Amino acid sequence: xxSLDMNQRDGTGDLSPGSPxxxxxxxxxxxTPVVLVVSLTRVDLPAKGGxxxxxxxxxxPLFTSGAGSVTVGSTWPMNVPGGxxxxxQAWVSDTDGPYGFSATNGLGGETP
Numbered sequence: 001x002x003s004l005d006m007n008q009r010d011g012t013g014d015l016s017p018g019s020p021x022x023x024x025x026x027x028x029x030x031x032t033p034v035v036l037v038v039s040l041t042r043v044d045l046p047a048k049g050g051x052x053x054x055x056x057x058x059x060x061p062l063f064t065s066g067a068g069s070v071t072v073g074s075t076w077p078m079n080v081p082g083g084x085x086x087x088x089q090a091w092v093s094d095t096d097g098p099y100g101f102s103a104t105n106g107l108g109g110e111t112p
Contacts, residue, residue: 015076015086015111022073025090025104030068033093036060042087042106049098053106054087064092076111085110 013021025034039054046052062070070090087108094102 012073013076013109015080015109017076017078017080019076020073021076021109022071023088023107024069024071025064025092026067026069028064028068028070028090028092028102029094030064030066032064032068034062034064034070035091036062036072037089037091039087040084042085042108044106048091048101048103050101050103051106052091052103053089062090080111082111 012024013019015021023036028034037052037054037056037059039057041055041057042053043055044051044053062072064070085108087106089106090104092102092104093100096102
């Protein structure tokens with residue numbers, strides 16, 4: 001899956017209970033809607049000219065800055081069991097993208 005107009009999609013943190021984690025998206029269009037798709041299930045389905053990597057279990061609406069970036073972070077919850085893989089992918093409104101969208105690659109992280 002190509003990142004299209006977004007050159008960087010990155011995650012930090014080890015997903016251990018109580019640890020900090022973060023996601024960064026850069027080089028997207030400025031001041032535009034983003035939907036972060038999160039799931040425990042990877043599906044790799046064709047969607048809007050790209051590939052939807054995570055099953056859309058949870059959708060988080062975000063908005064890029066004027067520079068075309070979004071950074072989110074928090075502390076990983078204490079009660080998440082080990083051995084789970086969390087899949088994430090950002091979909092960005094993009095008039096130059098196929099069907100009006102661009103998507104990042106899917107990002108997977110496993111809880112220890």
